[in-house]
Amino acid sequence: MDAENSPPKAHLKWPKLIPGTLIRRYNRFLADVKLDNGRTVTAHCPNTGSMTGCSEPGRPVYLSFHDDPKRKLKYTWQLIRMPDSLVGVNTLVPNRLVERAIRVGAIPEFRFNKEIRREVAVGNGSRIDLLLSDAGGRACYIEIKNCTLVEEGTARFPDAVTARGVKHLYELERLRAAGDRCFMFYFVQRMDARNFQPADHIDPEYGATLRRVSGQGVEILAYDVDVDLDGIRLRRPIPCKL
Numbered sequence: 001m002d003a004e005n006s007p008p009k010a011h012l013k014w015p016k017l018i019p020g021t022l023i024r025r026y027n028r029f030l031a032d033v034k035l036d037n038g039r040t041v042t043a044h045c046p047n048t049g050s051m052t053g054c055s056e057p058g059r060p061v062y063l064s065f066h067d068d069p070k071r072k073l074k075y076t077w078q079l080i081r082m083p084d085s086l087v088g089v090n091t092l093v094p095n096r097l098v099e100r101a102i103r104v105g106a107i108p109e110f111r112f113n114k115e116i117r118r119e120v121a122v123g124n125g126s127r128i129d130l131l132l133s134d135a136g137g138r139a140c141y142i143e144i145k146n147c148t149l150v151e152e153g154t155a156r157f158p159d160a161v162t163a164r165g166v167k168h169l170y171e172l173e174r175l176r177a178a179g180d181r182c183f184m185f186y187f188v189q190r191m192d193a194r195n196f197q198p199a200d201h202i203d204p205e206y207g208a209t210l211r212r213v214s215g216q217g218v219e220i221l222a223y224d225v226d227v228d229l230d231g232i233r234l235r236r237p238i239p240c241k242l
Helices: 093-103 163-177 204-215
Strands: 011-013 018-026 030-035 040-044 060-065 075-082 085-088 115-123 126-133 139-147 149-151 154-157 181-188 195-198 219-227 231-237
Touching: 011 093, 030 060, 030 075, 085 219, 093 115, 093 126, 093 139, 093 181, 093 231, 115 163, 126 163, 139 154, 139 163, 154 181, 163 181, 163 204, 195 204, 204 219
Parallel strands: 040 075, 139 181, 154 195, 181 219
Antiparallel strands: 011 231, 018 030, 018 060, 030 040, 060 075, 075 085, 115 126, 126 139, 149 154, 219 231
C-alpha cells in the first residue's frame, strides 16, 4: 500500500528516556531504579494496577525526567522491557492516544465522530473516558482500559480485582439500554498479544459482567500498539474472545 492510500496513524512521542534497571516497585506509586550511570533514584509509577507480569525486579526500564520544582519525584517510569516486547506502564497514555487516533480517523469504528468530550459524568459518581457525537447528535460512550498483562499470547484484563471496573460496565449497560452506543476499549500497551480475553482467574465477576453487557449491546474492542524508544503508535485491532 502506498503512502497516499495508507490508513492514518496515531502516534505519541516519548519524552527523553533514561535507561535503568528496576530494583522494586512498591506502594503502587513508587519504583526504585538503578540508572545506567550507577545512581539509584525513586520514580513515580503512573499505574495503580498490580502490574502482574511487568514489574519484575532486574528488568530494564526507561524513565522520563521532569525538572519541575513543584514535583517531589522528578522521574516517571514509562516503559519496561519484557522478553517479547517493550511494555508501556503509564496509564495516561491510552486515553491520549485513543483520542488522537479518533481525531485523525485511525479507528474505523469511530470515524462518524464530529465532537469529542473527555471524562464525562454519567451519574452515581462515575465518569466515562470519552463521549463522541455524530452529525445528528447521537451519543457514543467509550471507556478505555489499559491492559499490560499478557499470558501465552493472550492479553487479559484486569490484573487485579476491580470493583471500579465492574461499575463502569454497569454504567455502559445502563447507557446502552437508554439508546446510546457504548464501547469498552482495551488498550494493550505491548506488542506480544494475539487476542484478548477477560482475566476470569483474577476477577471472575468482571469477566461475567463483561459477557453480560456485551450480550446487551455494549461493543468490545481491543487494540495493540507498536512501541519503541521513540514513541508509541496504535497498531491494529486484535480478536476479543469472551
